[in-house]
Amino acid sequence: MSSTKTSRIGEETRVDKVNAELVTLTYGTIVAQLCQDYDSNYQDVNKQLDKMGYNIGMRLIEDFLAKSGVGRCANFRETADMIAKVGFKIFLNVTPTVTNWTSDNTQFSLIFEDNPLADFVELPDDGRAQDELWFSNILCGVLRGSLEMVQMQIEAHFVSDVLRGDDTTEMRVSLVRYIEDEMPPEEE
Amino acid sequence: MVVYSFYIFDRHAECIYKRRWLPRPTSTVGKSRSDTVSGAAPTGLGQTVRSTDDDSKLVFGTVFSLRNMVRKLGGEDDNFVSFTTSQYKLHYYETPTNTKFVMLTDLKSPSMRIALQQIYINLFVEYVVKNPLSPTEHPGGVGVNNELFEESLEQFVVRAL
Numbered sequence: 389m390s391s392t393k394t395s396r397i398g399e400e401t402r403v404d405k406v407n408a409e410l411v412t413l414t415y416g417t418i419v420a421q422l423c424q425d426y427d428s429n430y431q432d433v434n435k436q437l438d439k440m441g442y443n444i445g446m447r448l449i450e451d452f453l454a455k456s457g458v459g460r461c462a463n464f465r466e467t468a469d470m471i472a473k474v475g476f477k478i479f480l481n482v483t484p485t486v487t488n489w490t491s492d493n494t495q496f497s498l499i500f501e502d503n504p505l506a507d508f509v510e511l512p513d514d515g516r517a518q519d520e521l522w523f524s525n526i527l528c529g530v531l532r533g534s535l536e537m538v539q540m541q542i543e544a545h546f547v548s549d550v551l552r553g554d555d556t557t558e559m560r561v562s563l564v565r566y567i568e569d570e571m572p573p574e575e576e
Numbered sequence: 577m578v579v580y581s582f583y584i585f586d587r588h589a590e591c592i593y594k595r596r597w598l599p600r601p602t603s604t605v606g607k608s609r610s611d612t613v614s615g616a617a618p619t620g621l622g623q624t625v626r627s628t629d630d631d632s633k634l635v636f637g638t639v640f641s642l643r644n645m646v647r648k649l650g651g652e653d654d655n656f657v658s659f660t661t662s663q664y665k666l667h668y669y670e671t672p673t674n675t676k677f678v679m680l681t682d683l684k685s686p687s688m689r690i691a692l693q694q695i696y697i698n699l700f701v702e703y704v705v706k707n708p709l710s711p712t713e714h715p716g717g718v719g720v721n722n723e724l725f726e727e728s729l730e731q732f733v734v735r736a737l
Binding site: 443446447449453454458459538539569570571572573 | 587589590633637640653672673674696701706712
C-alpha cells in the first residue's frame with residue numbers, strides 16, 4: 389500500500405470528537421495517581437502505564453480495523469506507516485515520523501513532533517522523574533497490545549522525551565517475531 | 577432465506593459464541609417469526625448441548641483447513657468466502673485479528689460476507705470489544721453473551737436478512 393494512500397485513509401476516517409484537553413487532563417490524572425500509589429517509584433509507574441496501554445491496545449485494534457477497514461499489512465514497513473499515518477491520526481490526531489530503520493527492517497523509531505498526552509505537563513522536580521519517568525509510556529503498551537492482536541510480537545520503549553529536556557520525543561519499536569496461528573487443543 | 581446457525585471463533589481457536597436457529601417448520605407458517613426464532617435458542621440438555629459443541633469443533637476444523645489451503649494456493653491475501661453442500665451454505669469472514677465469523681444458511685442465500693462484516697463492525701466491536709467491563713479475551717464465551725450483543729444479533733438476523 390502506498391504511503392500517500394495510508395495518509396488518505398487516516399484523514400478520511402471519521403471519528404466522533406472528544407475534547408482534547410479532557411483526554412490530556414484525564415491521562416495526566418492517571419499518571420499522577422500512579423506516581424502517588426507507587427510512592428514515586430517511577431520504574432513501577434512506567435511498567436503500570438505499559439500494562440494499561442497493553443489492555444487498551446488489545447481493544448483499540450478492533451475499533452481501528454472496524455473504522456479504517458484496512459486489511460493485513462504486507463510487511464513491517466507497511467505496518468509502521470499504518471501505525472503512524474492511520475492509527476495515531478485516527479486516535480490522537482498526530483502523525484509521528486517513521487525513521488531510523490535498521491537494515492533488516494525490523495526496528496524503527498517514531499518521532500513525535502506533537503504529543504497531546506504531554507500538553508501542560510512538567511515533570512516533578514524531585515531529581516529522579518527527569519531520568520526515570522516515561523510520561524507517555526502508555527503508548528508503548530498500546531502498540532504492543534494492538535500489534536499482538538494482529539500476530540506481531542513487538543517491543544516498544546521511549547528513548548527520549550522533550551519533557552525530560554531532550555530535543556525530540558522518540559519511541560523505538562522492534563519486531564520480535566510474527567505469531568503463528570494457534571491450533572485448537574488436541575482432543576484427549 | 578433461512579439462517580441455521582452462527583459461530584464466532586477467537587484467535588485462540590476457541591468458539592466464543594454460537595447460536596442456532598432452527599429452520600422454520602412448515603406446519604407453523606401462521607406463527608410469528610420471532611416466536612420460532614427465540615424458541616430455538618441453543619440451550620438444550622445433555623445430548624443437544626454435546627452435539628452443538630461437536631458441531632462448532634467440526635466447523636472450526638473445516639474453515640481452518642480450508643483457509644490454510646486457500647492461502648497456500650492463492651497467496652497470503654486470498655480468503656475463501658463461502659462453500660456450498662447439497663444441504664447448506666457456509667459463509668466465512670475473518671478479521672485481521674484472527675477472529676472468525678461463520679454463518680450457515682440455506683442454499684438460496686446470497687453472499688453473507690458483507691453481513692458478517694457488519695456483525696463484526698456494528699455488533700461485535702460495539703457491544704463486546706468496547707464494553708469496558710467485559711474481559712479482553714473471552715474464554716468460554718465470557719463477555720460475548722451479553723444482552724446488547726445477543727439482542728442486536730437476533731434483530732439483525734431476523735430483520736436485516
